[in-house]
Amino acid sequence: MRTFLIIWLGQLVSTFGSRMTSFAIQIWAWELTGQATALALVGFFSTLPSILVMFFAGMIIDRWNRKWLLIIGDAVAALSTLTILCLFLTHQLQLWQIYLLGAIAGIFVEIQTLAHSASISLLVPKSQYGRASSLNASIHYGAIIIAPALAGALYAKIGLAGIAMIDLIAFGIALVTVLPVQIPQLALSQNDHETAATIWHRLVFGFRYIVARPGLRAIVVVPVLVSSRFRRRCLCPADSGAHRK
Structure with a gap:
């Protein structure tokens, strides 16, 4: 648990920082445009690429060093935040830059998050x-x-x-x-290496x-619905304010 708790603490702090920046960017976008559309698009462009990469993330995580996936995810997110900060301080920050940087960071953060979750059983x-799963869920x-x-x-x-x-x-x-x-890496069999290129067949097998299995369908669908509902509720005050104006 010691190694897990060390990693967990770092990811907790990092995730809180990322969420604070994301919310601050939404406030900035609202102040800039006064439109709920801009507010929603910030979340859309950061979420859509992460959904698409989820289809391939499992194969990436199983074959790449998970420690370096965590480091790369943090590094890309930090570079995105640094770029936004520099553009903001030089008065050159625009919405399309927010959308682009959010999409790029979202891809790597999704892989990082899955790598962290998948490492629990190895740590x-x-x-x-x-206990570890509960602590991991508390981050999100x-x-x-x-x-x-806080933001x-x-x-x-x-x-x-x-x-x-x-x-x-x-x-x-x-x-x-x-x-x-040190994060242990999952050992792959020879068969896994031979069939690594058949991505489409693996995706079809995973969907089927x-x-x-109804239980697995519920595990996949329910968190998505709950998360979407929560995000929409967070945007409701802004939408209501726009209608009142």
Whole structure:
């Protein structure tokens, strides 16, 4: 559990920083345009690429070093935040840049998140699976609930630039926690290496496997519906304000 908790702490801080920046960017987009459409598109462009890459993420995670996937995910997200900060400070930040950077970062963050989740069974004993899974879930849901509140409270005082700086510090903490630890890699059989190129067949098999099992369908569908409902509720105040105006 010690190695897992070290990684978990770094990912917790990093995820909170990313969520705070994402919420601050949405506030900035609302202040810039006064339109709920711009607000929604920020989330759309950062989410859609991550959904598409999920079809291939499992094969990537099984064949690449998971420690380096975590590091690369943090590095790309940090570079995206740094670029936004530089553009904002030079008064050159535009919405299309937010959309593009969000899409790029979303791909790597999704792979990073799945690599972290998939490493649980390799880092902790079976007796600790429940505890580790609960802690892992707390990163996602805790950040969704708490990070926007923190960003909203700080935005009026330090603005987008200040929150982006906090995010960069959070990325540094995550990097420091990941670098010294070792994450075991899943051993692949010879057959796995021989069939690695048949991506389409693996995707079809995965879909059929999930569709044929109601329990797995529920595990996949329910979190998506809950997350979508929560995001829509978060956007409702802005939509209501637009109608009142």
